[in-house]
Amino acid sequence: MLLLLIEFEQFLLVQIIYVTVPIDPPFFLDLADEMGVCVIAESAVYGSGGNLALKDPGFWERARRHVKGMTLRDRNHPSVCLWSACNEVVWKGGTACFAPLLSLEEAILSADRTRPVSFDENESDLGGAAKILAGHYGTAGDWARCWKRDKPLMGNEFCSLYFSGPE
Helix, strand or coil: CHHHHHHHHHHCCCCEEEEEEECCCCHHHHHHHHHCCEEEEECCCECCCCCCCCCCHHHHHHHHHHHHHHHHHHCCCCCEEEEEEEECCHHHHHHHHHHHHHHHHHHHHHHCCCCCEEEECCCCCCCCCCCCEEEECCCHHHHHHHCCCCCCEEEECCCHHHHCCCC
């Protein structure tokens, strides 16, 4: 099934696969390596459910260990083109999460300095500190408003259904 999915994405001329979940089991990357597909490797620091202990320093220590472990495990896969440190944490935690999230980037880069790190947040580049503005959904107007053209823009998790209407 996974092979069919990757073949279908290649047929559609997809350039990069963003699986929006942690890559586990890692054989997905073996297959991506073999097929010449680029993959964004995302951590399990996933804030969408709003149930992370964002105010607990122990949470952030475990998160740093997790992202570093993921990076050490997967850094030898040529298919990995970018590390995603988190997904929608600022959405639930606000600006108080900026510094702890940046510490995740430090943990990733301590294991692999050859690939960039993104923070997959909605319209947030962590107060300007993120090197990539990576986000989800929105309209062209939303992106024009928040992107200052001072860093790469990466749109993922997009779908017009979230913002469509009768107008």
